[in-house]
Amino acid sequence: MNYAIVTGASRGLGESIGKLFLESNTALITISRSKNEQLEKLAAEKGLPFQHFFCDLSVGLETEKVFKEVASVVFNEDVNKVYFVQNAGLVTPIGQVGQLDTKAMEDSLHVNLLSPMIATNEMLHAATESKAELIIVNISSGAGSRPVHGWGTYCTTKAGLNMFTETVALELSKNHSKHKAIAFSPGIMDTDMQGTIRSSTKESFDDIEKFQRYKKEGMLRDTDTVAQALMGLLLGDKIESGKLYHVNNLL
Template sequence: MTTHLFILTGASRGMGLAIAEQLLAGEHRLLCISRRPDPALDALAVQQNCLLEQWALDLSESEHAAACLKVWLNSLDPLQLKSATLINNAGVIPAIAPLSASEPAELTRALRVGLEAPMLLTASFLGATASWSVPRKVLNMSSGLGRRPMASQAAYCAAKAGMDHFTRCLALEEARLANGALVCSLAPGVIDTDMQEQLRSADAASFPDQAGFVQLKATGQLTTPGEAARRVLAWLGRPDFGQQVVADVRDNA
C-alpha cells in the first residue's frame, strides 16, 4: 500500500504536536523527531492504523540528526510512497535578554536548533530523495519575528530570518531540477504556546515588547495550536504550494 510520507521535527508539544495528531488522522506515514517522544502519539497511530516512528534526538546535535535521517531515507522504498514532505518545525528561544546579557550556550543552542538543524536536515532529505519520482516538499516553520526585529530576541529573530533566506536560496536551486522539491518558509501566526507564556512573563525592563504579548492574550488574539496546525496543513496542501516561497498563513485568512 502506498502512502504519503511526512517527517516532522518538534512534535512533542504545541503546534508540532497538533500537526502530528492531524497527520495521523489522515493515515499517513509519519516520522517525528523530538527531544521527548509522546506515548499518546503511538496510541493514536495504532488507533488510526498509521505507520509512526518517533526519534528522541536533540536537534542541537544537528549533524547526528541529519546523518540518521539520511540513513533512514535510504532504507525506504520510494515505490511505496505517494509523496515525501519534510516539516522543519522545531525551535527554541533563549532567555529573554539583550544580546550583551545572553549566555553563549543559549545563543548557540537557539541558532543550532532554529537554523542549523533545518538546513542540515533539509540537505539530507533532498540528497537522499533526489532520485525519487514522487512529489517532494519542504515546509520551514518561520515566524513574523524573522521579518521584524525585536529587542532581547536577537537569536530567535536571526534564526527565523536565516530560515526565510535559506528557503529563498533553496527554491532557486530546486527550480533548476526536473523533479525539484517545492519549498516554503511559512509564518503560522501568533499561537497560544509555551513560547507565548515565556514572552508574557518576561521582565518588562529588559523586554520592551512584553506588554504587547500580554495584550495579545488578554484580547483573545492567539490562535490555538490545533487551529494553527489546520491552517499550516491546509497551506501545505494548496495546489500552488511553493509559488510564494516566504509566506504567512494570515495572508489568506
C-alpha cells in the same frame, strides 16, 4: 502512501500538525527529545505507520545521523509524497545583545537554523534518486522579517531560515526538480513558547506587556487552527516553491 516528518511534535503546533497528517491518512515520523504518546496511539487506531526518532537538534552530528536514518525509511518505491515540516524552535535567549549567554545563543542557532539546514541537506540528497516528491516546510516567524527588542538571536535565525528556504527553492527550480521548499509564518499562538516570552522581564524584552495582554484578552490562536491553515495549503496542491506563507492569508 504519503509520509510526513515533523520535528518538535511533542506538543504545540508540531503536535497539531502531526495529528492532522494522521487524520488525512498520512504515515508519520516525529523527531524530538520526547515522544508524543497521543500521536502514536492515533496512528495505531488508524492503522498507519508511526515512528519516533529521539534527537537533540542542538547537536549537529546527531541531527545528521538521525536524518540519514529517517531518509532511508521514507524514500522507497511505495511513497508518493514526503511532507517535511521543520517546526522545532527556540525563542531563547531573550535579552539585549551584550547581555546574552553564549551557550543559549549557540543552541538557538543550531535548533532554529543549522539543524534545518543539515536536515534539508540530508533529505534532498536522499530524495535525488527517489520517485517521491519532497515538500519542505520551514516554520518561520514574523520576527524573521523585522527586528524585535530582546529577540536578536531569534530574529536572526528566522531571517536566516527564510533566506535558506528561498535559496533551496531557487536551486530546485534551476535543476527542474519536482521537490519544493516553502516557509510558513504561524502568527501568535497559545504555546509554551508564548509562556516563556511572558515570563521574561521588561528589561530583556520591551514588548512583554503586549504579549501578556495577548494571553489575557484571548488573542492567541490555538495551534489546531493554525495547523488546519497549513494543511489546507499543503493538501490543496497549489504550493509556490520559495514563498513565505502567512497564516493570516490562509485563514
